[in-house]
Amino acid sequence: MTDERSYDDFSLDELLQLNKRTISxxxxxxxxxxxxxxxxxxxxxxxxxxxxxxxxxxxxxxxxxTNGYDGDPKLIKAFPKECRGEPDCRLSQVIEGPIHFHSLCEHHVFPFYGEAYVGYVANEKILGISKLTRLVRLYTKRFAVQERIGYQIADTLEALMAPHGVAVLLRAKHMCVEMRGVREISPATRTTVFRGVYADDPALRAEFLDVCGLNKQIL
Ligand SMILES: [Zn+2]
The missing domain is CATH 1.10.286 (GTP Cyclohydrolase I; Chain A, domain 1)
Incomplete structure (x- = not known):
């Protein structure tokens, strides 16, 4: 999935890949x-x-x-209305994290693991906080690439909630870097995705990154 395709181009089923695996x-x-x-x-x-x-x-x-490929039906639920057009509704962001995750890099099938932070500014729909953890699990428990996980989380949140904005930060250590090749203890790899008001508003981005502790070098 690339950033050129917007979430409108995908059905929710396509994003969630809700097809339970069957292996005899x-x-x-x-x-x-x-x-x-x-x-x-x-x-x-x-x-x-x-x-x-x-x-x-x-x-x-x-x-x-890799059971993220089996999908997560509990992600799809009814969401109450939230934004009623108040002038400050675009300023209220929800940030969940750290959400710890483990994944397998699709290049080497070695683990990479770390923390995700997911933020959004709600529009008419809100999401239960536990759903954000489910969403991270859905895309990390697969053969994956760190950068794509961020896009997939953002795409799916946009499809689920049509929020004013979405921000995703992933920090991870990659065992394929540390256990083979140059065998260096690597610093954490950080990837970010900003959509909607996050893309437009540097102050909102800064607040999100601050809550994520990016400026404090936590990991
Ligand atoms: Zn790798």
Missing amino acids: PEDMKKYQGYMAEIFTAFGMDLDTPSTVDTPRRFIEALYES
Whole structure:
């Protein structure tokens, strides 16, 4: 998903990808066999009490860690009206965070993990605060790219609520950087998405970033 396409171009189902995965037990067994072969070739002794079930545990853990693909029906609920056109309604922002997340980078399938902050300035609809955590989980528990997660969260919030503005900040540590290649302890990677009034108003952006602790170098 790129910024050129606005949320109007996507159906909510398309954004949420509400299609529960179905993988047969036979296929799961087959995938465990693949992992047993790879682990053995790479040096693991699968013939010990500790490792005999490792291929099964690995496949099950990978499946669970990517259950964002199964969607989250609880995200779609009725929202009460909020903005009645008062002059100050555009100034009232909701910011949720830190929302801790874990994801798998789609380039290496190594974990990246960190914190998300999601802010919005409501228009006619509001969202239960717990929904923002669900939204972050929906897009992080997949094979993902940090930057795209931010766009997806913003796109979906816009489709769900049509708010005056949306802001998303993600801070994450990438194991594919720290465990391979240059093997450096990397600083956290930060990505931001600003839409609507956040894009237009530097003061609102600054307030959001301040609440996120960006100027205090928390992570
Ligand atoms: Zn990677």
